[in-house]
Amino acid sequence: TEGGAEAVMTSYNEINGVPAIVNDEVQKILKDTWGLPGHVVCDGGDMQQTVYDHKYFKSHAETVAYGLKAGVDCFTDDKEVVMASAWEALEKGMITESDIDRSIRNSFRTRIRLGFFDGNGDCPYTGMGEEYINNEEHREICAKMAEESVVLLKNEKEALPILPGKTESLALIGPLADVWYKDWYCGIPPYSVTVLDGMKKAYPDTEITCTSGLSDIYLVCGGKYAGLDEASRLILTDKENAEAFTLTDWGTGCSTLIARSNGKYVTLEEGSCQIKADKDEAFSWFIRESWNFRQIGEKKEDGETEESGKIEEYGKTAWYLDSWNGRQVAIDEKGYLAVIKTAEKANGEGEENEETACFLRSGEPAVFTMETVKDGISEAVKAAGSAQRAVLVLGCNPVINSKEEIDRTTLALPPFQQKLADAVKAANPDTVVVLLSNYPYTINRLQEEMPAILWSASGSQELGNGIAGVLSGRTSPAGRLNMTWYKSDDDLPDMNDYDIIKGKRTYQYFDREVLYPFGHGLSYTSFSYGKLTLEEKADKIIARLSVTNTGSRTADEVVQLYVHKEKSRVKQPVMQLKSFVRLKDLAPGETVEAELIVNREELRYYDVISEAMLLESGDYTFMAGASSGDIRQQAVLRLEGETAGKRSPWEVxxxxxxxxxxxxxxxxxxxxxxxxxxxxxxxxxxxxxxxxxxxxxxxxxxxxxxxxxxxxxxxxxxxxxxxxxxxxxxxxxxxxxxxxxxxxxxxxxxxxxxxxxxxxxxxxxxxxxxxxxxxxxxxxxxxxxxxxxxxxx
The missing domain is CATH 2.60.120.260 (Galactose-binding domain-like)
Structure with a gap:
């Protein structure tokens, strides 16, 4: 209602046991109560999941029928299945033509408003040419967003910025120093800027060396080496024809291998047992480029060592290799690396191709050792030790350990990255960290030992210029964290526990020390906050305070306003962010007045007695600060609202x-x-x-x-x-x-x-x-x- 939503997509999940695609609140709330003017569409492929995954109904016809009556207008799933199910539902009287007409009318209303059926020249969008795509104005906006979103997590003794005019040499180190990854649900950019690209532009007169810190290895099995044939399939061969692979360990049993000869990712081909090095990137619904090196000889819970004889045979660390879906890698009769299919087709394997499938139906998993071709950490240490300053670029591949349908099992930084950080810091104490990730990490040691840490999410095509702009001091950082960063996995309840109140989760209810609080973000300058005043209007509360740049650099400041209800019938959050404002380009010594508005409606909570939203009378504490953990000013305002009623024992x-x-x-x-x-x-x-x-x-x-x-x-x-x-x-x-x-x-x-x-x-x-x-x-x-x-x- 407030944002003018035209359409809504239902989610895959259940709400209290009801799949969203058949939840009648779509009709009752979205449409009947809030008056959604457009249409509702289900998530892709969700119609069949109601039967196959949720097991809520026994037939797709029931899903179509209940979905239509629940308010879903469009079913994005297999066309033939949807049509057959709709006909079945109609013929059995589960739906009527009027149900179909209503859904079509809703969908076509959106199409008409978009101009799909306008005559030639009548729709303004059809005349838009290439000049609207990737033009200079859009690139400048993207670059500005990339800079403004960077968050300064730590800056001890003004380790940052690294001024170009005072820096003769820089070592840029890390697995994310010269790569650019798409994030899930992103667009395909016309260009991309890595951190190295941005640094070269920002430091034109500085000698910059760059290394990933990753090692190149040979895979050895039974005295032979993994190489590539003409079709880029992995096959055992002699050492002269061995292929070197760049190994990236992303943690939690997920690694990627890139063949050095062609720069391609090693992947398990869909519908096949074949292992090839022929993918430009790891990016799809199923990440077939993810591999698990499972060490042989790890101690079991009973203290015994698993298959210790295997280690003695090879004289060094030995590994099994598992594919993305748990299939074990073996060697077929022709010497090719292939996976063993010990069960029926697993989710995401795809249809088997008769020409290329050749799944191994039995056999022993292959045992591999690694032979180092290039020691990445040694190379990183050398680069760091010979440079004036070092910038360590760590983080995630956005689709490897966490994306839709993939949940992280830990908040910890990948062990390899911590090991690299330790080595680089020892070689050059003037090392700062750039963390590129789309989720929080428990980087306790980095926080303790590194003088400065920057963070940014991935996805911006101007990412490298944004990072370099902040590192070089062209821009003072003012980005803020939109999540709490915890210190340990133990700070969070079970992943399936969605009760943030009893689980004491998020900044609203967590009652222990955190690594970085919600809203955290530092600056290259300092700001002071004046007295907070509150003005109550009929439908809103206006908070005002002055903010002064007390430092020596022009910068932005993000003022945040939190609210807490005192003495409530229910457990209220410790604080809730209700408003914020970014004050732009405050010059040293400049004072401006910040105004933050909170609508009275946003102070309501759901009352289980009246089964309605309720604004509770009483005192409300308003808190203004630079983060949820850095409150500078506060004031109390008494609001007259309602008092929660009493339950009647005689009513249900x-x-x-x-x-x-x-x-x-x-x-x-x-x-x-x-x-x-x-x-x-x-x-x-x-x-x-x-x-x-x-x-x-x-x-x-x-x-x-x-x-x-x-x-x-x-x-x-x-x-x-x-x-x-x-x-x-x-x-x-x-x-x-x-x-x-x-x-x-x-x-x-x-x-x-x-x-x-x-x-x-x-x-x-x-x-x-x-x-x-x-x-x-x-x-x-x-x-x-x-x-x-x-x-x-």
Whole structure:
């Protein structure tokens, strides 16, 4: 509504057990409530996933039918499957022609507004020529964005900037020093600028040496060497014909190999067992250029060494080599490197090509050793030691360890990069770090040991010029982190846990020390903040304060405004960013007034009692600063809003409208019931799974959960309670009602496994006759019980 959205795409994931493509909130909220004027499209290939992956329906016709009625207008999936499914749904009466007409009307409305059907010359977009693409104005905008987005994480003793006029020699070192990677969902740029390109332009009179720090290796197997045949396939040969490969270890078992003779990536061909060096880049839905060197001889958990004889045979570190999808590499009868297909086609392997597939159906995995052709770290140390300053460029390949459908397993910097950093820093103490990554790292040692660190995300075609502009001091950095950078993997809960409140995740709820706070970013100058004043309007709050450049350089400053609600009914964030402003080009000594606006609507939260957004009356603390961890000024404003109401015990309370919980998750199944189920995120809702047996041979414990509902107002004592639930196994419910300032009254209700959802009416215990006033209701379940709703009578 605020941004004027024309269309929305539903996501792949489920929300409380309902695939987004069939979630009726698309119609009820996006269209009926917010009045979306255009159309809704599903994510690519998602229609079939509802059956194959979510297993929510048994037929694609059901997905089309429920999707259409849920408000999805366009199904981007296999054309033939969509058409057949739509015909089936229509013929079975699951949808009507009016449902189809409505979706077509929504899609065509967008096409008409875009001018798809305008006559010749009527649509202004059809007359746009090549002059609108990659012109000088656009390149200048891109370059400015690249500079303005750079974040200065650390700058000890003014290690930066490195002034060109005072720098005779620079060593540019690292795996990202002279490469440029596309990010996922990026465009294809007409040109790209690496860090080396940018540095050469920014330091025209400085001697610059550049090395990646990566090693070139031979792969040795059984006394023979991996080489390339005429078709660039990897084959064992003699040393004279061996191929040298540049090895990049990206961490967590992901490496890439580039053949030195042709500069191509080694890949597992789609639909084939063939391993070739013929790819220009590692970039596709499935990263077939990713390889895992699995060391033989690593100690198992029991302390024994795996296949130690293999190591003795080769006399040095020995490795198995696994493909991107876990297939083991072996040597076929002709000496070619190929993968062993020990199971049916894996996800992403593609259809087998009869001419080239030749999958090995059996055999032992090959054992490889590495023979160093060029020691990358030694070369980096030499370059760093002979230069006046060293710039170490580290980071990620945007699609190797983290992209759509690929989750990182650690926040740690790849061990090889830390090893390279240690060696370079030892060779030249005047080493600074440039980190190019699209996600945070736990770079604790870099923060402790390196004098300065810059960070930027990848993707800008002007990336190298942006980095060089900040390193050289042409621009003072003012970028800010849009995520919290933590110190350890242990700071985060399970990946499937999406509750940022109980998990104390993000700057809003985290209560320990972080590496870099949300909004962090330093400058080459300094700024002071004047007194914060607040003005309340009917629909907004205006915050004002003066900002003065107290340093010696012209620079930007990003002023951030955070808000915290004092004394709330619910657990409020420690702080929430509600507004920010970038003050441009403040000269030394210059003072400007910053104005930040917060709409009253943005201070609301979802109230589980009224099931609506609520602006709570009370005191609000507004905090202005340079980051969430650097608050300079604050002021308190009392806002008159609403007071959360009380729950009525005589009205139905949906189980998912709790105030607190332990060990449970929400799920809405195809039966239409929204339930709270004992377990954790990711558990199967219909699976009864006993926990491990207890000590002394006792029976396995049943899974338990706790639900807490505050502010029930009992004007009189209840006589019975009614639960709507589905008990998948025998168990029990413990119901506790606790009046204010007194002990709770409890009763246990045994549950027998049922065949489906049922309404159970249970007389309350005699002690409940003492209940009166405001109480907290706690429902504890034992056993796999789907609780839908409850009330008192």
């Amino acid at each position: 309370t949906a189980a998912d409208r709790y105030d607190d919980y332990e060990n449970c998750f929400i799920h809405k199944g195809v039966e239409g019931y929204t339930c709270v189920i004992p377990g954790k995120a990711g558990d199967k809702p219909d699976e009864v799974k006993a926990e491990l047996p207890q000590k002394n041979g006792a029976l396995p414990a049943k899974i338990k959960s706790v639900l807490v509902y505050r502010d029930f107002c009992f004007e009189r004592a209840p006589e019975e309670t009614t639960f709507t639930l589905y008990a998948l196994e025998d168990g029990k419910i413990k119901l506790t009602v606790t009046p204010e300032a007194s002990e709770g009254i409890s009763m246990e209700i045994p549950m027998k496994a049922g065949a489906g959802f049922e309404e159970m009416k249970i007389p309350v215990a005699e002690e409940f006759s003492r209940l009166k006033g405001v109480c907290t209701v706690t429902v504890e379940t034992e056993g796999k019980i789907k609780l839908c709703r409850f009330c008192f009578r």
